């Protein structure tokens with residue numbers, strides 16, 4: 020796979036892309052200059068710095084999955100199982116995305132939270148992943164998510180919510196990735212797509228090894244934020260600057276719960292520990308300055324909050340055991356695809372002939388209210404995974420093509436995994452049959468998904 024002698028000349032063909040410009044034209048006033056002969060004063064005042072890049076091509080794969088969260092892990096497993104040579108790329112040192120890095124330790128949306136909830140809408144490879152979690156003893160005791168009817172996760176009958184231990188989730192992902200033969204590169208930020216016109220031909224990653232190019236027949240964008248799609252020039256929707264988006268939250272884990280405290284204690288309970296929500300912080304999760312401020316504010320507030328609880332009689336044994344790797348960002352880009360799933364589609368429980376997953380999670384909105392469906396879930400059509408204007412790329416997880424309301428449902432981790440299952444199968448079919456994702460035979464995709472036990476209500 021490795022061919023370090025080849026180089027990818029990224030600068031000329033990518034120059035028109037907004038994201039790529041951001042990567043190339045950094046504001047580094049006073050550091051160097053591309054302008055020959057400019058004076059020291061001109062150098063200090065310059066607004067951009069032109070980098071000249073030549074990037075070694077280090078690998079080629081049929082399918083490259085960018086981002087190892089709930090959606091990316093399942094997508095990679097599905098692509099590999101469906102016969103594609105698959106590479107999974109993740110910026111952190113472990114897998115699991117917001118479930119582990121964000122410490123959001125409750126997989127929601129395997130079925131409706133309230134009746135009608137007879138149908139388990141997320142099955143297939145996501146259910147295999149939960150089975151591995153169960154096998155490793157990683158399913159937690161209780162969570163504060165209400166559930167109406169009993170289901171036994173240990174018997175594969177998955178309830179609305181599956182609370183879990185984040186450390187075990189990291190191991191469960193690795194076990195399955197190894198078993199399925201998925202190749203893995205951790206510590207690897209995907210910083211730009213490789214493009215041939217409007218076709219994504221691979222990705223540029225940045226790590227401690229420097230910038231490297233990885234060629235792919237098909238790339239799946241599982242970055243949550245739609246980093247690859249946006250950088251490749253796909254149009255996207257983003258929450259309005261007026262603040263109509265859900266806030267960011269730093270999750271944290273309390274240790275030393277006294278045995279007298281029963282129940283979930285406002286969080287996800289594992290023995291004498293509980294994972295809880297920190298303060299809500301508004302703002303744009305794609306802006307590094309906002310993220311830095313949000314991180315500082317919420318870490319200090321979480322510390323104070325914990326000291327406050329410790330001062331209560333009988334609670335002296337409590338301590339701050341862990342904070343999330345980074346603040347949890349709920350909402351950023353939704354890439355515009357061949358179809359945009361609407362709020363009406365979700366509330367009406369619309370069925371699509373090109374269904375590839377079902378979302379039954381209720382729709383929490385940015386004001387905190389929760390809308391419960393009166394049906395078993397709405398269909399996610401394959402067209403919402405295919406970005407407009409860009410070829411060779413499939414969307415997955417929370418960046419798929421939805422209005423804000425259905426997004427709030429489908430971004431939960433169980434539907435995100437089901438979407439990952441579909442994107443992985445689609446990418447494998449496209450890569451092995453040498454068909455552009457936009458022209459994929461959806462019936463063949465559905466057949467493959469059903470053969471891997473996905474629920475499509477056929």
Ligand SMILES: Cc1cc2nc3c(=O)[nH]c(=O)nc-3n(C[C@H](O)[C@H](O)[C@H](O)COP(=O)(O)OP(=O)(O)OC[C@H]3O[C@@H](n4cnc5c(N)ncnc54)[C@H](O)[C@@H]3O)c2cc1C
Nearest residue numbers: 086088089090110116117127209242243347348416417432
């Ligand atoms: C505070 C909070 C509370 C939530 N509560 C719940 C809940 O109770 N239950 C529930 O089911 N869902 C909950 N969610 C939603 C859910 O966690 C996310 O929507 C879900 O994880 C999305 O899955 P994903 O795989 O699309 O993205 P993510 O989980 O965000 O995974 C994306 C992965 O890609 C990696 N990545 C990102 N960019 C790059 C890049 N450029 N290069 C390489 N790697 C990259 C990230 O490190 C990450 O591993 C919550 C979210 C938040 C923020």
